Amino acid sequence: MPQSTSRRRSPEETREDLVQATVRLILKQGFTATRVDAICSEAGVTKGAFFHHFKGKDEIGDAAIAWWGRMGSQAYAPAWDDVEGDPLVRLHRMLDLMIQFTEREAPCVCVVGMMSQEFAQSKPEFRQAADRELAHWSQQVAKLLDQAKCQHPVAQDFDSDSVAWFLNSLWQGSMLVSKTHQDPAMIRRNLEMARHYLDTLFPASNLNPN
Structure with missing residues (x-):
């Protein structure tokens, strides 16, 4: 579910929200079909915030894989x-x-x-x-x-x-x-x-x- 853009977040929280949004979209539709605009909408952040944290879609894809690995280790x-x-x-x-x-x-x-x-x-x-x-x-x-x-x-x-x-x-x-x-x-x-x-x-x- 997309998050509200009105919530004040730290840079760390914004980055985490973007990565988790990417994970949700990958699970739903795969990475190829996942666009930066959709990630921003899902995370409730602006496109400018996205590019503040990530150079592009491939970089956040790599971050999503690493996030999933950490989540798995915890599970x-x-x-x-x-x-x-x-x-x-x-x-x-x-x-x-x-x-x-x-x-x-x-x-x-x-x-x-x-x-x-x-x-x-x-x-x-x-x-x-x-x-x-x-x-x-x-x-x-x-x-x-x-x-x-x-x-x-x-x-x-x-x-x-x-x-x-x-x-x-x-x-x-x-x-x-x-x-x-x-x-x-x-x-x-x-x-x-x-x-x-x-x-x-x-x-x-x-x-x-x-």
Whole structure:
């Protein structure tokens, strides 16, 4: 919903409002269809204010990817940041959080994935920014998998980085396919299969992730 232009804001608040407005528009219609005028209208600021903070549309697109990455890290914090918790329990908690994301009223989509789909071949700077965020997600998951291997017996050894990227691909791909297929429940089904796969890696743990 567009914000009122009458609210007095600090420069930091104005910049944040512009970035969040861009994120909302990307999720709604993609970045290509998002114009600077629409961003300003959505944020409730003037075009002059936009160009005070950003050189152009590409710069705010990069900022939107980074903002989404920070928001994601905060959303996953109950699983990623609980350094005292059992890493396998934390992996299950992460899957629980992902399932909760799919149960919100808004469609379960990802700015990073959408920008990757739109620009991986045409805008190297966006591809690199998106890849950094995807790599960060995979690194966090791989770290938990490595820690879990130190504490729990495994069915057979596996490469944590490869498994983390597999889960990342399943997550991103599920959001894309479910959006195309108009079946949000598909993501939840795939995440439960990911949970089952995780259980096969650590078959003797018999943990209650809750």
